[in-house]
Amino acid sequence: MISMSLGQPTAAQGAVSLTPSAPSPAKPGGPAIAQAKLANGLDIVVIPDHRAPVVTHMVWYRNGSADDPLGRSGIAHFLEHLMFKGTKNNPQGKFSELIADFGGQENAFTSNDYTAYFQRVAKDHLAVCMEYEADRMKNLVLTDEVVAPERDVVLEERRMRTDSDPSDQLNEAVQAALFTQHPYGKPIIGWSHEIESLGRGDALAYYDRFYTPENAILVVAGDVEPQEVIDLAQKIYGQIPARGEPPQRTRPHEPEPRAHRLVTLADEKVEQPSHQSVFLVPSYRTAAPGQAEALEVLAHLLGGGQTSLLFKTLVMDDKLAVAAGAHYQGTAVDDTRFYVFAVPAPGVTLERLDAAIDAIIARVAALGVNEADFLRAKTRLVAEAIYAQDNQATLARWYGASLATGLTIEDVAHWPERIEAVTAEDVKKAALWLDKRRSVTGFLMSAEPAASVESDAESALVAG
Amino acid sequence: MSGRGFLDMRDMTARATTESPSRAAAVQKVVSKGGVEAWLVEDYAVPLIALEFAFKGGAAQDPIGKPGVATLLAGLLDEGAGPYDADGFHRALDEDAIEMSFSADRDILSGRMQTLSRNRARAFELLRLAVAEARLDAEPFERVVSQMAAGLKREANDPDYVAGRAFRSFSYPGHPYGLPVRGDLATLPTLTRGNLIDMRANVFARDKLKIAVVGAIDAATLATHIDDVFGALPEKSNLDPIASVSFSGEGERHVSQIDVPQSTIRFGREGIARKDPDFIAATVVNHILGGGIFSARLFREVREKRGLAYSVYSQLVTYNHAAMLSGGTSTKNERAAESMSVIEGEIASLANDGPTEQELDKAKKYLIGSYALRFDTSTKIAGQLTHLQTEGFGVEYLDERNRLIAAVTMEDAKRAAKRLFGDAKLLVTVAGRPEGM
Numbered sequence: 001m002i003s004m005s006l007g008q009p010t011a012a013q014g015a016v017s018l019t020p021s022a023p024s025p026a027k028p029g030g031p032a033i034a035q036a037k038l039a040n041g042l043d044i045v046v047i048p049d050h051r052a053p054v055v056t057h058m059v060w061y062r063n064g065s066a067d068d069p070l071g072r073s074g075i076a077h078f079l080e081h082l083m084f085k086g087t088k089n090n091p092q093g094k095f096s097e098l099i100a101d102f103g104g105q106e107n108a109f110t111s112n113d114y115t116a117y118f119q120r121v122a123k124d125h126l127a128v129c130m131e132y133e134a135d136r137m138k139n140l141v142l143t144d145e146v147v148a149p150e151r152d153v154v155l156e157e158r159r160m161r162t163d164s165d166p167s168d169q170l171n172e173a174v175q176a177a178l179f180t181q182h183p184y185g186k187p188i189i190g191w192s193h194e195i196e197s198l199g200r201g202d203a204l205a206y207y208d209r210f211y212t213p214e215n216a217i218l219v220v221a222g223d224v225e226p227q228e229v230i231d232l233a234q235k236i237y238g239q240i241p242a243r244g245e246p247p248q249r250t251r252p253h254e255p256e257p258r259a260h261r262l263v264t265l266a267d268e269k270v271e272q273p274s275h276q277s278v279f280l281v282p283s284y285r286t287a288a289p290g291q292a293e294a295l296e297v298l299a300h301l302l303g304g305g306q307t308s309l310l311f312k313t314l315v316m317d318d319k320l321a322v323a324a325g326a327h328y329q330g331t332a333v334d335d336t337r338f339y340v341f342a343v344p345a346p347g348v349t350l351e352r353l354d355a356a357i358d359a360i361i362a363r364v365a366a367l368g369v370n371e372a373d374f375l376r377a378k379t380r381l382v383a384e385a386i387y388a389q390d391n392q393a394t395l396a397r398w399y400g401a402s403l404a405t406g407l408t409i410e411d412v413a414h415w416p417e418r419i420e421a422v423t424a425e426d427v428k429k430a431a432l433w434l435d436k437r438r439s440v441t442g443f444l445m446s447a448e449p450a451a452s453v454e455s456d457a458e459s460a461l462v463a464g
Numbered sequence: 465m466s467g468r469g470f471l472d473m474r475d476m477t478a479r480a481t482t483e484s485p486s487r488a489a490a491v492q493k494v495v496s497k498g499g500v501e502a503w504l505v506e507d508y509a510v511p512l513i514a515l516e517f518a519f520k521g522g523a524a525q526d527p528i529g530k531p532g533v534a535t536l537l538a539g540l541l542d543e544g545a546g547p548y549d550a551d552g553f554h555r556a557l558d559e560d561a562i563e564m565s566f567s568a569d570r571d572i573l574s575g576r577m578q579t580l581s582r583n584r585a586r587a588f589e590l591l592r593l594a595v596a597e598a599r600l601d602a603e604p605f606e607r608v609v610s611q612m613a614a615g616l617k618r619e620a621n622d623p624d625y626v627a628g629r630a631f632r633s634f635s636y637p638g639h640p641y642g643l644p645v646r647g648d649l650a651t652l653p654t655l656t657r658g659n660l661i662d663m664r665a666n667v668f669a670r671d672k673l674k675i676a677v678v679g680a681i682d683a684a685t686l687a688t689h690i691d692d693v694f695g696a697l698p699e700k701s702n703l704d705p706i707a708s709v710s711f712s713g714e715g716e717r718h719v720s721q722i723d724v725p726q727s728t729i730r731f732g733r734e735g736i737a738r739k740d741p742d743f744i745a746a747t748v749v750n751h752i753l754g755g756g757i758f759s760a761r762l763f764r765e766v767r768e769k770r771g772l773a774y775s776v777y778s779q780l781v782t783y784n785h786a787a788m789l790s791g792g793t794s795t796k797n798e799r800a801a802e803s804m805s806v807i808e809g810e811i812a813s814l815a816n817d818g819p820t821e822q823e824l825d826k827a828k829k830y831l832i833g834s835y836a837l838r839f840d841t842s843t844k845i846a847g848q849l850t851h852l853q854t855e856g857f858g859v860e861y862l863d864e865r866n867r868l869i870a871a872v873t874m875e876d877a878k879r880a881a882k883r884l885f886g887d888a889k890l891l892v893t894v895a896g897r898p899e900g901m
Binding site for chain 1: 512617620774841
C-alpha cells in the first residue's frame with residue numbers, strides 16, 4: 001500500500017496550530033482515569049501512564065472558531081497565537097524559555113469547538129507548566145506592537161495553507177456551502193479580509209469572554225499520581241477567581257438540508273482531479289443513543305482502508321479510482337460532517353465517479369452490509385482504543401477533545417463497548433443519513449487554458 | 465501490571481544530565497538460532513508489540529533512469545504474499561487489527577508492524593509472508609503505479625514540492641540523491657516487475673538488516689519469530705556502490721514561476737557528516753539557527769519580529785554518502801527577498817561571531833532534556849532503536865548522546881558554525897512569484 005492523502009479534505013477536519021509541528025487528533029482509550037473539579041469551576045482529568053517519566057499537560061477551552069463573533073472570523077485562532085505574547089508578571093518568552101530549558105515542547109491549536117495549549121516535559125516540571133497556563137488564563141497583556149506582526153504571521157499561515165492551494169480553497173467553499181447558517185461553515189483560520197481587520201480590542205474582548213476557569217479543562221497525562229496532580233492544580237489554578245457562570249455558546253441552528261449542492265473549482269495548477277462529498281449528520285453530542293457509533297462503524301466499513309467497500313469497489317474491482325475513503329467527524333458540539341472522497345483513475349470523469357459512489361451508498365442503505373465486513377470494521381475500531389494507550393499525548397487529546405465538545409469521561413471510557421454493541425441493522429439505518437440532499441459534492445478539476453470552464457477558473461462556483 | 469521491562473523503561477528516559485541512569489541497560493540484544501539480531505525493550509504495561517526493521521539500500525539503489533523502484537517495491541510488500549492476493553492479505557491484517565507498513569528512504573527500505581499481543585503469532589506470520597513471499601502480482605503493480613502517478617500529479621504545482629524538487633536536483637545533480645524517491649511521472653511507466661525482483665534480491669539480505677522490538681514479548685519468543693521472518697533471507701546483500709557527493713549550487717538562485725500569492729523558499733549548503741567529530745556541535749549550532757521553535761534565531765527574526773512567515777526552519781540532513789544544511793520558509797511574494805536577506809544575515813552572523821554563551825547553554829539544555837520525549841511510546845522507541853543501528857551506533861550511544869552534547873564547548877560551537885555556515889553562500893530555490901529575487 002502506498003500512503004496517500006490524495007483528495008482527502010483534511011483542512012476542515014483538523015485543527016490549525018500555532019506552529020507547524022502540532023500532532024493531529026485521534027480517538028481511543030482505557031487506563032484508570034481520575035476526574036475532579038475545582039471550586040472556581042476548572043475541570044481536571046488525569047490519565048496515568050507510568051512507562052516513561054514524562055508528562056503531557058494540556059489546557060482546553062470550550063470555544064473555537066464556531067464561536068467567533070459575526071464578521072470577526074479567525075479571532076479564536078488569532079488569540080491562540082497572541083496567548084504567547086506575555087502577561088502582567090511574565091514578559092513574552094519567559095515561560096517558553098523555561099520550558100525549552102527543561103527540554104520541553106509546547107504548542108497550541110484551534111479547532112471548530114475548542115482551543116488548546118500544551119506542554120510535554122519531564123514529570124518534575126509539571127508545576128511550571130501549571131504556573132504558565134494559570135498565569136495566562138487571567139493576566140494576558142497585548143500591545144499593538146506585538147499584535148500587528150502576529151496578524152501578518154496568521155495571514156502568511158493562511159497563504160500557505162489555503163491561498164496557494166486550490167484543493168484547500170475548494171474545501172473551504174464546500175464547508176461554506178454545507179453550513180448555510182451554522183458557523184462550522186467558516187474557516188478556522190478565518191477569511192482573509194476579516195483577519196486583516198482583527199485588532200487588539202477584538203482579541204481582548206474575546207479573551208475576557210472565554211478564558212475563564214469555568215470554561216477550561218485541565219488534562220494531565222503521564223507518569224503522575226492523580227491525587228498529587230489534583231492537589232497541585234488546587235494550589236496553582238485554584239487561585240484564579242471564579243467568574244460565576246461559564247460562558248454560553250450561542251450558535252444558530254442549521255436548517256434541515258433539502259437540496260444537494262455541487263461546488264466546483266477549476267484551476268490550471270490542478271493536474272490531479274478529485275472528488276469529495278460531505279454530508280450533514282449528527283455528532284456524538286447531538287445523536288440519539290447509538291447513532292454516532294453506527295456512523296463511526298459505517299465510515300470505517302465504507303472507507304476505512306483497503307478492504308473497505310469504497311476502495312474495494314471503486315479501486316480494486318471497477319478501476320474507476322486510484323484512491324477512495326470515508327471519515328466521520330463525530331467529535332463536535334453540533335451537527336457535523338461525514339466525508340466520502342475518491343481520486344479518479346485516468347480517463348474517468350468526476351460525474352461517473354460520483355454516480356458510482358451514489359450507487360455504493362444506496363446499496364448499503366437498501367440491502368445492509370456484509371457480515372464479515374461489519375465485524376472487521378468493529379474489530380479495527382475497538383483495537384484503536386488499545387493502540388491509543390501506547391501514547392499518552394494521544395489519550396490526552398482524545399479526552400480533551402471529547403470533554404470540550406460536551407461528552408463525559410464515561411462516554412470516552414465506554415466507547416469500545418458502545419462500538420461493540422452496534423448491530424448490522426444500525427449501520428444500515430445510519431446509511432440513510434447519507435442522503436444526497438443532505439450533502440455538498442466538491443469537484444476539484446484541471447482548468448484547460450482554452451476549455452469552456454474558463455469562467456470557473458480561480459474561483460469557486462456554487463450551484464444548486 | 466509491570467514486569468522487568470517496565471522498570472527498565474523508567475530508566476530509559478529523562479534525568480540524563482544529573483543522574484545519568486542507563487537507557488542502554490533497558491535494551492536486550494536478542495540473537496536467534498539462525499543468527500538474526502534484534503534489539504528488544506520488553507514491557508508489559510500495554511498489551512502491544514511494536515516492531516521496526518530496515519535493510520540498507522533504499523532509493524539510492526534505484527536503477528539508472530528509473531527512480532521510484534524502491535518505493536514501488538515497499539508499496540507492494542503488503543499487496544499480496546504467499547497464499548494471499550492483495551485483498552486477502554489486507555483482510556487478514558484487518559481481521560486481527562494488525563498494522564503493517566513499508567517505505568523506502570534514500571538509504572534504507574524499512575517496515576513497521578504493530579499488533580495486539582494476543583495476535584502475536586498471526587502478526588509475525590503475515591510479516592514473514594510480506595518480507596519473504598510478497599507476490600508482486602500484476603494487479604497491485606498497476607494499481608500502485610497509478611497511485612504513485614496520482615500523488616505526483618497532485619504535487620505537480622504545489623509550491624512546497626516544486627521548491628523541494630528543484631532544491632534536490634540542483635544540490636545533487638547527476639547523483640542518485642538528486643533523484644525523486646517517489647519516482648518521476650515520465651519514467652514511472654517504464655518500471656517493471658523485473659526491476660522489483662532484482663532490487664529485492666539485492667537488498668533483502670541479513671548482513672545489512674537492523675531490527676528493534678518494543679512491548680509485551682520476551683527474548684526467547686522474539687528469537688523464534690525473527691528467525692521465521694528473516695532467517696531464510698540470503699546471507700549477503702548485493703548493493704551498488706554509491707559515490708560520496710558534495711553539495712552543489714551554493715550561491716545560485718532558481719525560481720520556479722507558479723501563480724500563487726506566496727513564495728516558498730528552500731535554502732541549503734554543504735553539511736557535516738554524521739560520523740564527523742563536529743557533528744554534535746553542529747547539531748547544537750543548527751538548533752540555535754533554526755532547529756528550535758520559539759528559541760531559534762530564524763523564528764525570532766523572521767516570524768516574531770517581522771511577521772514575514774508562519775513557518776521557518778533549518779535542519780541538518782545526513783545520508784550515508786552526503787550531508788547538508790537545509791531550511792525553508794514561505795513568505796508573501798512582495799516580501800520574499802526581505803525574508804531571504806534576514807535568513808542570510810543570521811547565517812553570516814553565526815558564521816562570523818558564533819552563538820552567544822546564553823544561546824549555547826540554552827540549546828544544550830533543550831537538546832539534552834528533550835531526548836526523553838523520543839522514548840515515550842513503543843513505536844517511537846522502536847523507531848529510535850532501528851535508526852541508531854542503521855546509523856552504525858551501538859546500544860551504548862543511548863547513554864553517550866547526552867554526554868556528547870553536554871561536552872560541546874564555545875570553541876567547538878564556533879568551529880562547527882564556521883564549518884557549517886562558512887562563507888554563508890546558499891543554494892536557494894523558490895516557487896511562486898517572488899519580487900526582487
